[in-house]
Amino acid sequence: MNTNSDRRSHTAPIIEINDLTVRYGDKPALNGISFDVYKNEILGIIGPAQSGKTTLLKVINRTLEFTAGTTVEGSVKLDGVDVNTVGDVYGLRRKIGMVLPLPVGLPLSIYDNVAFAPRTAGVRAKSELDEIVERCLQQAALWDEVKDRLNTLGTKLSGGQQQRLTIARALSHQPEILCLDEFSIAVDPITTMRIEDVLKELRAEMTILLVTNLVQQAKRLANRTAFMLNGDLVEIDTTDVIFSDSPGSQATYDYVNGTFG
Amino acid sequence: MSRPNPKQKFALQSIALLTLGVVSVLVWNVLKKTYLSDVQVLSVARVSDPLPNLFGDIYFFLSISFLGVLLGITCAFYLEEWLPETNWVRCLIEGQVSILSGVPSLLYGLLVVTVFLPYSGAFQRTQGFPPAGDLNTASLQVSSFQGDTTLFYIAVLTFVLLVVPRVIKATQEALRSVPIPIRESAYALGANRWQVLTKHVVPLSLPRVVAGACRAMSCALAVSALFIGIYISGYTIQPGQMSGRFALFLGAALLLSIFSSFLSQRYPLASTRHI
Ligand SMILES: Nc1ncnc2c1ncn2[C@@H]1O[C@H](COP(=O)(O)OP(=O)(O)O)[C@@H](O)[C@H]1O
Numbered sequence: 001m002n003t004n005s006d007r008r009s010h011t012a013p014i015i016e017i018n019d020l021t022v023r024y025g026d027k028p029a030l031n032g033i034s035f036d037v038y039k040n041e042i043l044g045i046i047g048p049a050q051s052g053k054t055t056l057l058k059v060i061n062r063t064l065e066f067t068a069g070t071t072v073e074g075s076v077k078l079d080g081v082d083v084n085t086v087g088d089v090y091g092l093r094r095k096i097g098m099v100l101p102l103p104v105g106l107p108l109s110i111y112d113n114v115a116f117a118p119r120t121a122g123v124r125a126k127s128e129l130d131e132i133v134e135r136c137l138q139q140a141a142l143w144d145e146v147k148d149r150l151n152t153l154g155t156k157l158s159g160g161q162q163q164r165l166t167i168a169r170a171l172s173h174q175p176e177i178l179c180l181d182e183f184s185i186a187v188d189p190i191t192t193m194r195i196e197d198v199l200k201e202l203r204a205e206m207t208i209l210l211v212t213n214l215v216q217q218a219k220r221l222a223n224r225t226a227f228m229l230n231g232d233l234v235e236i237d238t239t240d241v242i243f244s245d246s247p248g249s250q251a252t253y254d255y256v257n258g259t260f261g
Numbered sequence: 262m263s264r265p266n267p268k269q270k271f272a273l274q275s276i277a278l279l280t281l282g283v284v285s286v287l288v289w290n291v292l293k294k295t296y297l298s299d300v301q302v303l304s305v306a307r308v309s310d311p312l313p314n315l316f317g318d319i320y321f322f323l324s325i326s327f328l329g330v331l332l333g334i335t336c337a338f339y340l341e342e343w344l345p346e347t348n349w350v351r352c353l354i355e356g357q358v359s360i361l362s363g364v365p366s367l368l369y370g371l372l373v374v375t376v377f378l379p380y381s382g383a384f385q386r387t388q389g390f391p392p393a394g395d396l397n398t399a400s401l402q403v404s405s406f407q408g409d410t411t412l413f414y415i416a417v418l419t420f421v422l423l424v425v426p427r428v429i430k431a432t433q434e435a436l437r438s439v440p441i442p443i444r445e446s447a448y449a450l451g452a453n454r455w456q457v458l459t460k461h462v463v464p465l466s467l468p469r470v471v472a473g474a475c476r477a478m479s480c481a482l483a484v485s486a487l488f489i490g491i492y493i494s495g496y497t498i499q500p501g502q503m504s505g506r507f508a509l510f511l512g513a514a515l516l517l518s519i520f521s522s523f524l525s526q527r528y529p530l531a532s533t534r535h536i
């Protein structure tokens with residue numbers, strides 16, 4: 001294991017994961033993994049299906065607790081506070097923007113989709129909401145396409161537009177961390193490239209956890225990349241090292257070069 | 262799953278209190294009339310003037326159904342949204358509900374006629390078999406036997422057994438049909454349980470809840486209509502006296518079931534997409 005040849009260790013970690021073990025019933029999904037995420041980096045997380053990537057994201061924003069029968073051991077700290085004992089779980093979730101693999105349009109208009117999170121957080125003023133909606137849709141590169149029909153249902157948009165809408169929505173509560181779970185799975189290549197450009201710009205403002213099924217996407221975007229396999233963190237290192245001819249583990253080399261997965 | 266916070270508890274309790282209040286007003290109204298008027302006089306009155314009774318019955322029927330539906334929906338929301346799946350109260354109620362809602366509605370009508378009415382002594386008190394139109398399900402009994410509170414309780418009991426389980430089952434199924442990713446996305450945006458419920462779960466499941474309630478009421482109306490129909494052909498002193506009531510109940514049952522099918526067709530199960 002080669003977990004700590006990290007060039008940013010001078011900045012404080014924003015997420016610290018320590019010996020995290022997760023089980024669904026008796027079935028282990030994560031086997032005691034530990035790593036840190038640093039401020040304003042894009043951390044790519046790659047690995048074949050079923051390796052626990054989605055589970056990891058759900059632990060961080062505590063949506064795993066909606067699945068019955070799960071046990072979580074170890075600690076996940078966000079800004080130094082353990083997420084499992086945090087007092088205000090709603091406030092915690094607002095610090096994290098989450099984009100799921102398939103776009104989930106809330107049954108609301110485009111405007112209300114983006115305004116939902118600010119409203120739940122107590123923003124009432126119309127002008128303020130207008131401003132948030134415009135900013136987020138601009139950031140997600142969707143504003144120009146929908147600015148004339150903000151009141152149509154979000155689910156009426158095309159798949160790629162809906163995924164950008166979910167990104168706008170994930171940005172609407174000004175998160176510190178943006179988590180994307182295989183966002184490109186239902187999106188055409190051109191939209192994927194547009195979203196990747198969006199992410200490059202967002203890097204200056206927030207930390208991004210990019211779970212991806214496209215190995216090359218991690219190579220294009222990530223500062224560091226983690227490779228997960230069957231609930232284990234095989235390796236986490238700078239993207240250059242992971243994609244070099246001699247990463248820390250043979251399994252990483254094989255996966256990255258398409259021998260399996 | 263965490264427990265409801267005080268605000269949500271308060272809202273639930275006020276709903277329960279409100280329901281209780283309406284029930285007690287209704288019971289009080291019936292109790293007030295107890296033994297005030299002579300049964301025979303009333304039944305003569307109804308034969309000579311069926312129209313007011315007709316609407317009296319429908320009014321009674323609707324208010325009881327409405328309460329049953331309200332109770333069923335509240336109960337289902339509580340079970341599905343607040344109690345964890347392993348909670349023993351939830352397991353118990355769900356077990357009972359799945360048994361009761363599977364019993365054909367016709368059997369409830371037979372239960373009333375063959376068990377509830379004879380054992381409550383209703384036939385004895387009215388000297389002989391009841392006047393025209395009263396041998397249908399107990400839902401019709403109160404206005405016909407105006408003075409008798411046992412019959413009121415029979416009606417309520419039948420409704421609890423017939424309507425409430427069906428409503429609970431339909432509502433729970435409607436709530437479960439709300440896609441999990443929608444709930445998870447709303448929670449991930451920092452919404453609390455109450456906001457997720459009122460903004461997403463209720464609007465998405467409402468058509469199916471209403472459809473289920475209509476279906477349950479349609480069952481109750483249909484079985485009432487059937488017994489009215491049997492009674493007309495068998496016992497009525499003046500043939501044709503009850504046909505208006507029969508038509509009304511049957512018509513209402515048909516309308517409700519058509520409306521219910523329309524709703525479930527118009528708002529099909531939201532497709533659940535997981536990865
Ligand atoms: N809701 C669930 N119930 C039971 N097991 C689950 C559930 N979700 C995921 N798992 C299991 O947890 C493991 C990790 O899954 P997941 O986190 O979805 O992996 P990935 O996102 O990398 O494909 C898998 O073995 C999977 O079968």
Ligand SMILES: [Mg+2]
Nearest residue numbers: 053054181536
């Ligand atoms: Mg996944």
